Amino acid sequence: MEFTKTPGWLDWYASPAKPRFQLPPGAVDAHCHVFGPGAEFPYAPERKYTPCDASKDQLFALRDHLGFARNVIVQATCHGADNGALLDALQSSGGKARGVVTVRRGISDDELWRMHAAGVRGVRFNFVKRLVDFTPKDELQEIAARIAKLGWHVVIYFEAADLPELWDFFTALPTTVVVDHMGRPDVSKPVDGPEFELFLRFMRENANVWSKLSCPERLSVTGPRALDGEQAAYRDVVPFARRVMSEFPDRVLWGTDWPHPNLKDHMPDDGLLVDFIPHIAPTPEQQRRLLVDNPMRLYWPELD
Numbered sequence: 001m002e003f004t005k006t007p008g009w010l011d012w013y014a015s016p017a018k019p020r021f022q023l024p025p026g027a028v029d030a031h032c033h034v035f036g037p038g039a040e041f042p043y044a045p046e047r048k049y050t051p052c053d054a055s056k057d058q059l060f061a062l063r064d065h066l067g068f069a070r071n072v073i074v075q076a077t078c079h080g081a082d083n084g085a086l087l088d089a090l091q092s093s094g095g096k097a098r099g100v101v102t103v104r105r106g107i108s109d110d111e112l113w114r115m116h117a118a119g120v121r122g123v124r125f126n127f128v129k130r131l132v133d134f135t136p137k138d139e140l141q142e143i144a145a146r147i148a149k150l151g152w153h154v155v156i157y158f159e160a161a162d163l164p165e166l167w168d169f170f171t172a173l174p175t176t177v178v179v180d181h182m183g184r185p186d187v188s189k190p191v192d193g194p195e196f197e198l199f200l201r202f203m204r205e206n207a208n209v210w211s212k213l214s215c216p217e218r219l220s221v222t223g224p225r226a227l228d229g230e231q232a233a234y235r236d237v238v239p240f241a242r243r244v245m246s247e248f249p250d251r252v253l254w255g256t257d258w259p260h261p262n263l264k265d266h267m268p269d270d271g272l273l274v275d276f277i278p279h280i281a282p283t284p285e286q287q288r289r290l291l292v293d294n295p296m297r298l299y300w301p302e303l304d
């Protein structure tokens with residue numbers, strides 16, 4: 001099948017810099033995606049965007065170039081609940097990738113077990129309205145109860161403004177809950193203001209809630225962009241990520257978000273995104289927890 005990209009689509013950055021920051025041995029890129037290729041793994045009819053292709057081989061080449069040991073591949077909404085491309089990537093990874101899928105309530109137990117054997121360890125519930133149609137909460141609760149029995153967790157993606165309305169649903173989830181991209185704070189608001197304070201309270205009061213300190217390129221208003229060798233990119237995001245890192249050092253993850261769907265302003269150099277890490281996790285101890293200990297405990301507990 002032939003696909004035409006969404007107008008204005010920004011393709012992933014083809015020749016990223018070699019990071020200056022040396023990742024600790026065993027570092028995990030805990031949030032990235034594969035897109036298609038569409039000819040082999042068609043994009044879902046219900047998708048809200050049509051991306052450029054971003055194959056497993058391209059992802060694994062990026063992993064090696066940046067110096068990561070492992071990937072956690074998260075189902076992208078352009079593939080709906082067809083996890084074929086993701087499962088194929090897991091199966092080709094030689095055990096170096098684990099996955100987070102999107103499923104509907106009709107999925108069989110056999111299928112869930114097959115996914116588990118392929119390396120799936122979580123499901124993603126998405127509440128970002130520009131990305132997905134609404135799924136009834138009772139369907140999500142049913143899925144959460146089923147995957148809890150497999151020891152999986154739930155990854156949630158939502159906008160900061162929607163947290164109050166989603167609070168009761170999130171806090172009733174029976175598993176570890178991992179928040180994508182810090183709950184998308186508006187970083188033009190104060191880091192100690194009521195909106196981000198609510199997110200911190202969400203983590204403080206719920207010891208099962210983790211957060212990815214990812215996507216500064218999406219959240220930043222002031223930049224500067226991670227391009228042209230910039231070593232101090234996205235400065236307005238730093239206080240937010242540092243705050244979560246220092247208060248919850250055992251419940252944070254980091255990922256590139258490659259191939260960065262739906263960016264409108266610029267496509268970051270992934271090598272320079274890695275150079276952003278020491279700004280939000282300044283000490284070697286924090287870096288080890290963020291990049292190795294925490295993701296290994298969640299995704300490869302048998303090796304931990």
Ligand SMILES: O=C(O)c1cc(C(=O)O)oc(=O)c1
Pocket residue numbers: 075076077078131180218257261262
């Ligand atoms: O903000 C986004 O557009 C976005 C989209 C997706 C997806 O389409 O799955 O995943 C992400 O992590 C972020």
